[in-house]
Amino acid sequence: EAQVTQNPRYLITVTGKKLTVTCSQNMNHEYMSWYRQDPGLGLRQIYYSMNVEVTDKGDVPEGYKVSRKEKRNFPLILESPSPNQTSLYFCASSSQAVPVFETQYFGPGTRLLVL
């Protein structure tokens, strides 16, 4: 089944404790992206990647890191989480490197609580 998977689905952590949220897609997609969803703000893009070893900042990259060492994986790293990073996170992928015209496929989401 074609899908985007994220792990973990739920995470409670404390301020300053490094964490990684994994994202993997099995559709051989070029483009992958991370979003955070907050009430009243919709989805805001954190980072995106147009191909292996090619990443760029979205609208809200502060406090986050990403890497794209393999085409299928795009982990999101929070080196020192803070309470304002409590949010619902979505990974997405798209078949084209520049997905202006293309549908994005979303993972199920990771709900993060930073105490």
Added chain:
Amino acid sequence: AQSVAQPEDQVNVAEGNPLTVKCTYSVSGNPYLFWYVQYPNRGLQFLLKYITGDNLVKGSYGFEAEFNKSQTSFHLKKPSALVSDSALYFCAVSELTGGFKTIFGAGTRLFVKA
């Protein structure tokens, strides 16, 4: 810079009645417009998109949207609402000069009452 607005936080409609979820956008070039739906505890799912051509776009689950360039709108519609349509709906816009980004609206929650 591109932007998208969904002026209604919530839309309430009775089952069987037509529904409209509004979206307006702002871009400097040609817009590429999308609607996604989010059911509880799920990721976003694609409904439909406008790239070019016919202004009336048909999508999944009986939804359609009308692209209106003069009003810079892309409203989502369905002739007869179902209770199962209750969900959170997001409009999104991208453009070639937009730095490869897709901008999402804040979302509109649709409640369909039986």
